[in-house]
Amino acid sequence: MNASTTEQAALRLAGVTKSFGPIEVLKGVNLDIRRGERHAVIGPNGAGKSTLFNLISGMFSPSAGEIALNGRSIAGLSPHLINRAGLSRSFQITNIFHRLSVFENLRIGILARHGMRYGLFRPIARMRQVNDETTEVLARVGLEARAHDLAGDLTYSEQRALEIGMTLTTGAEIILLDEPTAGMSREETAQAVDLIRTVTEGKTLLMVEHDMSVVFSLCDRVSVLVYGSILATDTPTGISANRAVQEAYLGEEAA
Amino acid sequence: MTNMRNLILGAVFLVLLIAVPPLLDLAWQNALVNILIASLFALAFNLLIGQAGLLSFGHAAYFGIGAFAALHLMIAVENGLPFPTPLLPLAGAAAGLTVGLIAGYFATMRSGVYFALVTLAIAELFHSLAPRLEGMFGGEAGIASMRMPWASFTFGSMLSVYYLVLAWVVICGLGLWAYTRTPFGRLTLALRDNEQRVRFLGYNAHASKVIVFAISAMVTGIAGSLLAISNETANYSLFASAVSSQVVLQTFVGGATVFLGPVLGAAAFALFSFLVSDLTRSWVLYQGLIFVLVMLYAPSGIGGVVEHHIRNRKNLDWSRLAGPYLLALAGGLLIAAGVVFLTESASILFGEEYAMARQGANGGLPAYELFGLIWKPLSFVTWTVPAALLAGGGVVLMRARREIGAIWDSKGHGARPAAKSASMGGAA
Numbered sequence A: 001m002n003a004s005t006t007e008q009a010a011l012r013l014a015g016v017t018k019s020f021g022p023i024e025v026l027k028g029v030n031l032d033i034r035r036g037e038r039h040a041v042i043g044p045n046g047a048g049k050s051t052l053f054n055l056i057s058g059m060f061s062p063s064a065g066e067i068a069l070n071g072r073s074i075a076g077l078s079p080h081l082i083n084r085a086g087l088s089r090s091f092q093i094t095n096i097f098h099r100l101s102v103f104e105n106l107r108i109g110i111l112a113r114h115g116m117r118y119g120l121f122r123p124i125a126r127m128r129q130v131n132d133e134t135t136e137v138l139a140r141v142g143l144e145a146r147a148h149d150l151a152g153d154l155t156y157s158e159q160r161a162l163e164i165g166m167t168l169t170t171g172a173e174i175i176l177l178d179e180p181t182a183g184m185s186r187e188e189t190a191q192a193v194d195l196i197r198t199v200t201e202g203k204t205l206l207m208v209e210h211d212m213s214v215v216f217s218l219c220d221r222v223s224v225l226v227y228g229s230i231l232a233t234d235t236p237t238g239i240s241a242n243r244a245v246q247e248a249y250l251g252e253e254a255a
Numbered sequence B: 001m002t003n004m005r006n007l008i009l010g011a012v013f014l015v016l017l018i019a020v021p022p023l024l025d026l027a028w029q030n031a032l033v034n035i036l037i038a039s040l041f042a043l044a045f046n047l048l049i050g051q052a053g054l055l056s057f058g059h060a061a062y063f064g065i066g067a068f069a070a071l072h073l074m075i076a077v078e079n080g081l082p083f084p085t086p087l088l089p090l091a092g093a094a095a096g097l098t099v100g101l102i103a104g105y106f107a108t109m110r111s112g113v114y115f116a117l118v119t120l121a122i123a124e125l126f127h128s129l130a131p132r133l134e135g136m137f138g139g140e141a142g143i144a145s146m147r148m149p150w151a152s153f154t155f156g157s158m159l160s161v162y163y164l165v166l167a168w169v170v171i172c173g174l175g176l177w178a179y180t181r182t183p184f185g186r187l188t189l190a191l192r193d194n195e196q197r198v199r200f201l202g203y204n205a206h207a208s209k210v211i212v213f214a215i216s217a218m219v220t221g222i223a224g225s226l227l228a229i230s231n232e233t234a235n236y237s238l239f240a241s242a243v244s245s246q247v248v249l250q251t252f253v254g255g256a257t258v259f260l261g262p263v264l265g266a267a268a269f270a271l272f273s274f275l276v277s278d279l280t281r282s283w284v285l286y287q288g289l290i291f292v293l294v295m296l297y298a299p300s301g302i303g304g305v306v307e308h309h310i311r312n313r314k315n316l317d318w319s320r321l322a323g324p325y326l327l328a329l330a331g332g333l334l335i336a337a338g339v340v341f342l343t344e345s346a347s348i349l350f351g352e353e354y355a356m357a358r359q360g361a362n363g364g365l366p367a368y369e370l371f372g373l374i375w376k377p378l379s380f381v382t383w384t385v386p387a388a389l390l391a392g393g394g395v396v397l398m399r400a401r402r403e404i405g406a407i408w409d410s411k412g413h414g415a416r417p418a419a420k421s422a423s424m425g426g427a428a
């Protein structure tokens, strides 16, 4: 890790708070994600991890606090603007285009990357660059054989791979993955970890992950979110040695 | 291969559309004009429901706007504005696009039922305002104009109007088809599938939906202007909710998931109304019945059923299917005959004329005439006929369905003729 103190964080959260009605789900979250690092957020069910992602990616606006992407405030911006600013996310619950082919699922994001969002005057089949890049992503997530099947017909783990692939297509520098390996078997998880490692090479990754072995093998740093606050941020080894974390969260698993 | 064949099929069809009408009489030419206009209207409407997944209940608004815009331009041409008559629909396009952008901005803020209700409200707004706006919509009477000659064309005959309409419908139809092949066309399908994810991929979903809506309204406006050119008049009744619901029925009966489905539906309905609207006052009821039956037994519409057969044409034993299909047709016709008999009898027996006849008969129930025969309302025979038709048709149809089902299943296609509907989602 070569993050100097002067270098600006890729993503910075300061005092981020979110209430749903009377319930305060996030209570002043402070978090710095360094450029190029792979950073995990762990925490018990209902801790607010997905809510955190929803705030960063623009699904909701924070009730209070500041979110900065490359030094620029993005709190409360619409999702599409945040995506265009270079941050792309996946979803905990698979969120794909079920009635489109796998290829088309991926091509939508590639088109957005090339700024052809409203292309109306040229057939898509002739856009060599776009189609080539789509094929490339397709190969990276290992779905070539499924290119022309409906996304809704894929197996669960194939859909999860597609979910990751779609997140990559817009060319964002900062990738948020919400529980990419949830519900996968051991082998599938191992494959997914390899996949995530290669596709986030040279990018900044923030991921929610329950599986500590995944966190250990993939991530540079870990933040622990409990009841809406960050309890600690450290290296995986540091976190597993952290008393407070053990008590609050890892305790049950470590026992 | 299939592309080539489709191209040839399309070309043959087009040649027929060009070559046959001169051989037809005026009434048929006029009917064809209406069929073409209804087809374009339905295609434009289906851009929203079939591709973007947005159900508009107020497309009469843009149809009417297009018609009035074209008429105003025609009036200007009458008063000396040099504008080529064949390009009059551009007025409908511009008006449809403009109003579509504004209405679409508000309507597409919501999806589903709320979207449908907003579109309905917008159309109702036009419907209630139009009779009061003399200048723009000509009050209750509407406005009228004449087609002016242009170059060497006089546009005096129905046939010349037909060709003008045909040209516009074909060009717009091809344009809408091309649309499905563009990036924005593919985005439209993605919006239907999962609007939220579209946003997180960097698209402004609202703006995209406004554009889809405006394009649909623009082509609808062209369809409306073609009607104005053909009729040379229009009034506020074009904004009626019946016009809006008509296109919904046609599109769903034809099949919203197949590109040409709406054309089938529009053509079938427009043709039927031409053929039978003089014979019966219950045409609207029959339309409703057809709609309900299609939704119940073939939810993907006529187009969906046709497409499903085309897709499975190589796996099907057509020689074995022919018999049961004919049987099903026979059963359907028997039932239809029974229903028509009952409907027409009811409409006679509860009609004003019959009430007068009863007065003449001192409150008795005089016989009535239907299908060239005399029926006595209290006679056993009168009601045995429809009952036998319905029962017989039902038995025949059930048997046919069983046989058809068995043949389809034996081909290893669990899906029955109407079940599948994901066609537009496939790869381009």
Ligand SMILES: Nc1ncnc2c1ncn2[C@@H]1O[C@H](COP(=O)(O)OP(=O)(O)OP(=O)(O)O)[C@@H](O)[C@H]1O
Pocket: A020, A025, A043, A044, A045, A046, A047, A048, A049, A050, A051, A052, A092
């Ligand atoms: N849109 C919402 N409206 C109301 N409450 C919400 C909303 N989204 C989340 N919550 C609540 O916020 C709390 C945190 O939810 P969140 O989904 O962020 O947890 P999580 O850490 O991602 O949990 P998990 O590990 O189960 O995914 C939960 O109690 C949840 O019910």
Ligand SMILES: [Mg+2]
Pocket: A049, A050, A051, A092, A178
């Ligand atoms: Mg979660």
